[in-house]
Amino acid sequence: MVLKKRAQELRNEINIHNIQYYVHDNPIISDSEYDQLLNELIQIEKNNPELITLDSPTQRVGSTPLSEFNTIEHSLPMLSLANAMNDDEIFDFDKQVKKILNTENEIEYTCEPKLDGLAVELVYENGIFNHGSTRGNGYIGEDITQNLKSIKSIPLKLNDENPPSKLEIRGEVFINHKDFEKLNQSQLNLGKQPFANPRNCAAGSLRQLDSKITAQRPLKINCYALGLISQTQFERHSDFLKQLPKWGFPVNNLIKTGINSEFLIQYKNKIENLRDDLDYDIDGVVFKVNSIIHQNKLGNRSKNPRWAIAGKFKSRQATTIINNIFPSVGRTGAVTPVAKLKPVNIGGVLVSNATLHNQDEIDKKDIRIGDTVIIQRAGDVIPEVVKVILEKRNKDTKKYNLPNSCPECNSIVLKPDDEAVSRCQNFYCPAQIKGRLKHFVAKPCMNIDGFGKKLVNQLVDENLIQDFSDIFKLKLEDIQKLERQGKKSALNIIRSIQLAKNTNLSRFIHGLGIRNVGEHASKLLEEKFQSIDNLFQAQYNDFVNIHEIGDVMAESLFKYFSSKENQTLIKKSILLGIKFKQIKSLSSEKFTNLTFVFTGSLSRLKRSDAKNIVEKNGGKVTSSISKKTDFLIFGEKAGSKLKKAKKIGISIISESDFIKMSK
Ligand SMILES: [Zn+2]
Incomplete structure (x- = not known):
C-alpha cells in the first residue's frame, strides 16, 4: 500500500x-x-x-507496433473553416454575424494564429486520456491514440480534482523550426533523407504504426477548440481558452480578444508581419465569435461554422514562366544560376528574378528555360522556384547546364567535391572584385554611406579601384568625372569615406570578406585579439582555441592573416587613415561563461558598478532568473527573484561575498 x-x-x-x-x-x-x-x-x-x-x-510509448490504424467517429464533426481572402471578406463576415444575430452592437471575437500542422482530437473520460484521432474527413478520423500519448505536452490526466466525465479537446500538432532543423541534421548524419518541411514531418510522425518512432520526433501541440463536454458550460470561448492550461494543455501565446472588424484586420496584419519571426509555421489567423450563446445561435452551414472564419495571409506563391537562365558571379567566385522570370506579382511585390541556387538544385527539380514554374517569395529571402509544372512544358526544351567557364572573365569554373557550388578560380575576376568591394562598404561592415553598388561598378570599370585600400585613396575629381555624379554627391561620398575611417576592428574584419567569417565571429576576434598586429602574428592554434571558432574558420583566418599580400593591403589602409577604436579590455576571465542576476538594493556598490565588475571579468548580467543563471546576488528587500532562485537551486550569494569573489 x-x-x-x-x-x-x-x-x-x-x-x-x-x-x-x-x-x-x-x-x-x-x-x-x-x-x-x-x-x-x-x-x-x-x-x-x-x-x-x-x-x-x-x-507514453506502446510496446508493440500496430498493423493498421482503426477508425474513430468524432462525436461532433470537426468542420473546416471558411476563408476570408482579403479585408473586404473580413468586413462581410462581421456584417453577416451581426445580421444573423439581429444586432447593431459590436461583436467580440477571439483571434488566434492558424498553425500549419495537423488537427487532432483528444478524448478524456473522467479526467484520463482515453483516445485520440486525426481530423480525417471531419466525421471519421484515424485512431492514433498510442502516438498522441507519446507527445509529452499532451496530459495523460487532467489537472482537475473534479474533471468532467467526458471532455473532447481539439488542437494542432506541429514541429518547431529549431527542432525541425536539428532533426534533419541528425537524419543527414545517419545518412537518411531529410524531411521536406515541418508540416510533412509532423503528419508523417503521427501516422507511424510504431509509436516508438513517433516518440523520437519533437512533436508539440497547441489546443484551441472544444468538442463535447459534460457538466461544465463556458460562457465565452476565451473562458475555455483560459481553462485549457489549468487542465494541462498548451495554448498559443498570441491569442487576443477584441471588438469589431477593424480589430480583426489589425490583428491579421500584426500576425502576418510576425510570421517570419515565429519559430513555427502559420498560414493565417482564425476569428471566432467569443460568446458561446452567440456561437450556438449562429450554428453551422453544411461544411463550416457560421461563427468562425480563417483570415488568409497574402499569397507567397505564384505561377510564371522562366524566360532565361543566366549565371551570376559573387564575391567568393560562386557561380549562381539565376532565373529571369516573366514578371509576376507575389503578395504585392513584382518579382522578375529567382535564384536557382546551384546545378544540383536545377538537376533535382529539372528546371529548364521556357518552363512554367511555381515561384515562392517569403520574407526577405530571395524568391525561389518551388517546382516545375511539367504538364505545361514545351516539347523542345533542353536540360540546363552551368557553363564551364566564368561568364565574367572566362576563367575556369570548378566545383569542389565537398561543396554544392561551382566557383570562378580567378581572384581578379571583375565580378569577384566588385562583389568584395560591395561587401566591404556595406552597412554591417564599413558602413560607407552613399557608396552604392552602381558606384562600385563604375569605379571598378574605370579602373579607379581594385581592392579595399584603393577606396581610401579616392579623390573628389575621381568620383566627379564618373557619369551621373555631380559635385555635391561626390563631396558627400568623400565625406562618408572620411567618416568611415574611424571604425572598429570587428567592422573592418567583417568587411574583409574572409570565407566563413561573419559579423559574430568578427566581434569575437576583436575581443580576443584587440589589434590587427595580433591577428597578423596569430597561429592556427590561436584561432581554433577560441570557443565558437571551428577548424574550417580557423583555417581560413590563418590563411588570410598570414598572407603577406593581405597584410600589405591592410597596412596600406592604415597608412591612408583607418583607425580602430579601442574596446574595453578584460581585467580577468574569472567570470567567463557565468551569468549573474542582481536583486534588491545593494548597499556598497551601485548597480552599474556591479554590472561593470561582472563584465570586466568576462561575465554576463541578465535581468531575470532562468536555468541559465549561475549566481544571484541579493541586496536588501530582495523579493520574487530570490524565491525563484531558491526554487530552481541557483547559487545565492550576498553583496559582500560577491565583492570578495571579484577580487
Ligand atoms: Zn570570373
Missing part, C-alpha cells in the same frame, strides 16, 4: 512538472531531478506491474 501511494505521488508530481515545462515554459526542477522522479516510478512499476495505471507517464 505504501508503494501504491508513492507511485501515485510520483505521477502527480511528474504531471505538475510536465505542465510547468510544456504549458508554462517555466520548469522549476532540473532535467536530472525530473529523470530521478521518473526512474523511481519506473522501478516501482517494474517490480509491481499491478500498480501500473493507464495515465502513468511510463505508459
